[in-house]
Amino acid sequence: MKNHLYVSRLSFVFFLLSFFFSLTALLPGQDSAETDRKINFYIFNGQGRTADSLIGNELNRQPENLKYYFLKSQNSFYMSYFNTFGIVRDSLVKRGYESAGRMIALAEEREMTIENMFYLGSAYGYLARYYAGKAAYWDAFWAAHSARSYLNNVLEEDSSFADARQELAIQDYFTSRLDGFLGFLAWLTGMRGDARQALKQFQIVADQGRLCKDEARFVLFNLYMIENDFRQALALGEAFLTDFPDNVFVRVQTMSTKIVYEQGDLEFLKSEYDSLKSKYHLTNPAILNDLGYILMSHHHFEDAFKALHTNIRLFPHVANGYDSLSEAYLITGNVDMAIHYSKLCLEKLPFDSTITDAERRNLQSISEERLENLGVDTGKKMI
Secondary structure (H helix, E strand, O other): OOOOOOOOHHHHHHHHHOOOOOOOOOOOOOOOHHHHHHHHHHHHOOOHHHHHHHHHHHHHHOOOOHHHHHHHHHHHHHHHHHOOOOOOHHHHHHHHHHHHHHHHHHHHOOOOOHHHHHHHHHHHHHHHHHHHHOOOHHHHHHHHHHHHHHHHHHHHHOOOOHHHHHHHHHHHHHHOOOOHHHHHHHHHOOOOOOHHHHHHHHHHHHHHOOOOHHHHHHHHHHHHHHOOOHHHHHHHHHHHHHHOOOOHHHHHHHHHHHHHHHHOOOOHHHHOHHHHHHHOOOOOHHHHHHHHHHHHHOOOHHHHHHHHHHHHHHOOOOHHHHHHHHHHHHHOOOHHHHHHHHHHHHHHHHHOOOOOHHHHHHHHHHHHHHHHHOOOOOOOOOO
16 A cells, blocks of 8 residues: 555556646735735645645635635645645545535626636536546546646637646646546546647646646656656655655655666666665665555566565564565465565554554555455454
């Protein structure tokens, strides 16, 4: 399972396929510019609770201001990635969904200005992501279709509104990769995009955007890993950390990317094992765990196993490392080893001090469900 301090790139890709990012920050011409700047910083610096407090204060003062419902939805979404507080992800998603619904209700009662269309497009994009996360794909595609309609209208009226391109680029990039039933739904709703063109649109937002510049940078960092351009991904990750130094998710991802880009051959994990923590700063079990998922996503399973096995050697008390190995073995068809490492995960859980009780219960549930699906009677002894 992905470490609680980060979400692996695989999970990030999957969640992006669930459609679609909310946009960041502030619309021009609004009051409280300094507060809004701070909110944006705290969201992307991984300080979601501080951002949430500021947003709540603004909603108390301006209970019908669309911007702060938008930011509340967005912050809930990013807290589900950058969360280091042990908050249950489902509750964050639900809260963001409710904020998006409120934003739609308020915006639809008003004159359809460019600003309102922007908020409506963002809100429907968030609803699409929520529905897709629930596997309600039909609802997800039609919500995404509504988002696309509103945001295209924004660009038709003002082509310089670069931030409206963000959500459209998300849709174009990931629907271009769909096939089967989901590909058919994308075609039916007119959302089969072009990945190369989408990357160009993201770059426009990163260069010219005023509202979601930082989000576009964050998305591009992850997408260049999907594109196997680790040089570009590393440069983007390091630049992002210059502005948001406390973002643990991006720091872990960047360190993992650095290993892939600079080392290539992971034999150094064996030959330099005794100096890994000091020489390569491998002091966080999320780094090699994430590296394993990155390698698996590119079907480099031999190297993935090197990373994951080294991780449990370095951090033998961290239960999540054993769960990740179990998942890797299951993906490669080795059922016996998948069972073995899921059992070890359950054995380590009561003594793992790196996770919260909520995360412990979640990891226990995942391991027990995997074992039961593989025909093993777990007895379901609660921790």
